[in-house]
Each structure stands twice: as C-alpha cells, then as structure tokens.
Amino acid sequence: MIVHNFRGRKLVGPRRKKLFLVLIVIILLGQPGGRLAASDLRLVVIGDTSPEFFSRESPFFKEMIDKINGLQPDAVIHLGDMIAGYGLRRTEKQWDEFDQLVSKIKAPFFRVPGNHDIYSQKSLEVYQRRYGPTCYSVDLRGYHLIFLWNVEENRLGHLSRQQYNWLKADLGKSTERLGTFVFLHVPNWTKTSKYVLPFDKDFWFNKVQPLLRENKVLAVFAGHYHRFGPTREIDGIKYYLSGGGGPRINNLYVQHGGGNHFLLVEASGNQFSVRVVFRDRIISAEEADVLRDVLK
Numbered sequence: 204m205i206v207h208n209f210r211g212r213k214l215v216g217p218r219r220k221k222l223f224l225v226l227i228v229i230i231l232l233g234q235p236g237g238r239l240a241a242s243d244l245r246l247v248v249i250g251d252t253s254p255e256f257f258s259r260e261s262p263f264f265k266e267m268i269d270k271i272n273g274l275q276p277d278a279v280i281h282l283g284d285m286i287a288g289y290g291l292r293r294t295e296k297q298w299d300e301f302d303q304l305v306s307k308i309k310a311p312f313f314r315v316p317g318n319h320d321i322y323s324q325k326s327l328e329v330y331q332r333r334y335g336p337t338c339y340s341v342d343l344r345g346y347h348l349i350f351l352w353n354v355e356e357n358r359l360g361h362l363s364r365q366q367y368n369w370l371k372a373d374l375g376k377s378t379e380r381l382g383t384f385v386f387l388h389v390p391n392w393t394k395t396s397k398y399v400l401p402f403d404k405d406f407w408f409n410k411v412q413p414l415l416r417e418n419k420v421l422a423v424f425a426g427h428y429h430r431f432g433p434t435r436e437i438d439g440i441k442y443y444l445s446g447g448g449g450p451r452i453n454n455l456y457v458q459h460g461g462g463n464h465f466l467l468v469e470a471s472g473n474q475f476s477v478r479v480v481f482r483d484r485i486i487s488a489e490e491a492d493v494l495r496d497v498l499k
Contacts, residue, residue: 207373208336244344244475247271247310248386249465250282250426252448253319261304263463263482264448268307270480274467276310277344282426282445283317283354283388294329313341317388317427318354338366340373346470347380349373351387359427360389360399360407367410374418382421382473390425390444392435394498415440421475424466430456431464431479432492443477443488459493 249271252264271279286297305312316337321327331337337352351370353362374383391399391407415423416438426446430453435442447456447464456462467478467485479491 207341207376208339244346244381244468244470245274245276246348246384246468246470247274247276247279247465248282248424248445248468249279249448250388251284251317251429251446252281253284253287253317255287255450261301261449263450265304266482267465267480268304271465272307272309276467278311278313278341278348279308280348280350280386280424281312281314282386282424283315284319284426284446284449285314285317286319288319288326289322294326298329298333313348313350313386315350315386315388316352316354318357318359321352321354322357338369342380345381347377347383349383349385351385353387353389353391358400358403360391360396360403362403362406362411367406367414370411371414374414374420382470382475383418384468384470385415385420385423387423387425389427390442392437392442393428393433393444412437412440421470421473422468422477424468429453430461430494431488433495433498434488434492441477445479455497456494459497461491461493464491 249264249267252261254261285301286294288294288297314334316330321330321337327337339350341348341350349370351362351366353360355361355363355366389399390396391404392412396404420440422441422443424443424445426444426448428444429446429449429451431445431447433444443466445464445466447462449463452462462481464479464481466488467480469476469478477488478485479488
C-alpha cells in the first residue's frame with residue numbers, strides 16, 4: 204500500500220501479512236461477510252463518532268470495534284468529527300482517548316478531519332503533528348482512495364484552490380486503477396448544507412464535480428449530518444452521506460427508523476456495493492435510505 208500526501212511524497216504504509224489458504228466465510232447477523240475473491244476491496248466507513256461536549260464516551264464506536272474487526276476490512280475510514288473539540292485544554296486528551304479506541308482496530312485506519320477536529324490554527328497544528336497531512340491519497344488493492352479536508356479556514360465545505368490543484372494532479376497520475384473513491388467531511392452537494400457558502404457550493408459543482416467525472420470516480424462519501432442519506436447520483440457518481448457513529452442522531456432520521464450505523468463498502472472490478480450496518484441488522488444502502496423522499 205502506498206500513501207501519497209499533500210506534497211506527493213510517498214510513504215510506505217502498513218502491510219497485510221496474513222496469507223489465507225482457504226476461503227473464510229464470516230456470518231454476521233445471518234448475512235455473509237466473507238470475501239468473494241482475493242482482488243476484492245472491503246472498507247468500513249464510519250463518521251461523526253465525536254462524544255457529547257462534556258462526555259468522553261463514544262459508546263457506539265467502542266461497541267462496534269469487535270464487529271468491525273470481524274468483518275476483516277482492508278481499511279477503516281473515518282469521515283471526520285472524531286472528538287468533541289472546540290477547547291484546546293482538553294483536545295490533546297480527547298485525541299489520546301480516541302487513539303486508544305483506534306488502536307484496537309486491526310485494519311489500517313485512515314481519517315479526514317471534521318469541523319470538531321480542526322477549528323483553529325492551533326488545532327490544525329495539533330492535528331498535523333499527530334496525524335500528518337490533512338489531505339492525501341492511498342493505493343489499496345488496485346483502487347485509489349482520496350481523502351480531502353473540506354473545512355479549510357474554518358469554513359464548512361471549503362476546499363482551497365491549492366487543495367483542488369493537488370487533487371487534479373493526484374487524479375492525473377495514473378489511469379491503471381480499478382476505481383477511485385473520495386472521502387471528506389461536509390457533503391457540499393446536499394440542499395441541507397445551509398452553512399456552506401454559495402461560493403463553496405459553486406466551486407464544488409463547477410470545478411470539483413467535473414474533475415471527478417472526468418476521472419471516473421465511483422463514489423464520494425461524507426458525514427457531518429448525523430444520519431444516513433439521502434444518497435444522490437450526479438453525473439454517474441454516487442454520493443453517500445453517513446454520520447451515524449456518535450450519540451447524537453438526527454431526530455427526523457430516528458423517526459423514520461434510522462439509528463447508529465456504519466457502512467460496509469465492497470468493490471470488485473469497477474462495480475461496488477454499499478451496505479449499512481446497524482446494531483441489529485445489515486441492510487442495503489437503498490433500503491436504508493429512508494429520507495430520500497423526505498429531504499429532496
């Protein structure tokens with residue numbers, strides 16, 4: 204696995220050393236969880252596990268770690284808002300506690316920062332000192348994974364011109380990929396993104412979206428809103444919203460049967476599927492998209 208940071212420097216990432224001699228089928232809540240083939244990609248994607256401001260607990264995330272490990276993903280990806288943040292005295296300790304949870308995950312762990320993680324120049328320095336670049340990309344099992352920071356300058360949905368230029372260069376490096384997935388925190392494409400400035404929405408649709416389309420990106424994943432969906436498709440690209448990893452779940456989503464969840468993303472060739480994992484069940488993304496006709 205190769206990691207490309209903002210400056211394009213290559214770093215050797217964690218390596219999977221296990222050799223599987225037989226096909227292992229994992230049964231999770233009555234549904235198959237095993238790999239279909241050695242070339243398949245399996246990702247767990249979770250967002251917004253940040254605890255309440257006066258709490259140190261991320262109960263759902265903590266509870267799900269064994270289940271996540273049981274799925275044997277190639278990587279676990281966090282969509283941001285990992286800590287409560289917004290207070291430098293407690294920020295380092297919050298990161299220490301979060302890292303203790305992450306240390307129990309067996310797969311490589313990748314993250315994008317949310318507005319609770321970076322909210323000032325000082326918090327940016329803390330984040331970069333601990334975790335390195337705020338945007339980077341990873342090549343994994345033939346797929347390209349891109350991680351963006353779209354809360355730059357403390358603006359929800361803001362992607363700087365500098366980061367856009369990096370994204371353009373990164374996407375242009377190679378065409379020999381099975382597919383590309385993009386991960387960020389704020390879903391600029393939703394109508395409920397009321398705190399995203401018109402300039403940043405326009406920049407996304409006029410600059411970023413065409414770039415993703417030209418480079419045949421398969422899907423984009425974001426969090427920020429504490430629910431699943433609605434899922435959108437724009438120019439053939441699937442856009443998923445999943446922010447169900449923390450204690451505060453959107454009331455409207457709960458009223459329609461939603462709850463805490465994370466995503467299981469599986470890809471083979473240029474095809475992929477997304478399932479939504481709740482405490483008591485796993486269902487397709489289509490079945491879980493209970494707000495698609497409510498939040499149009």
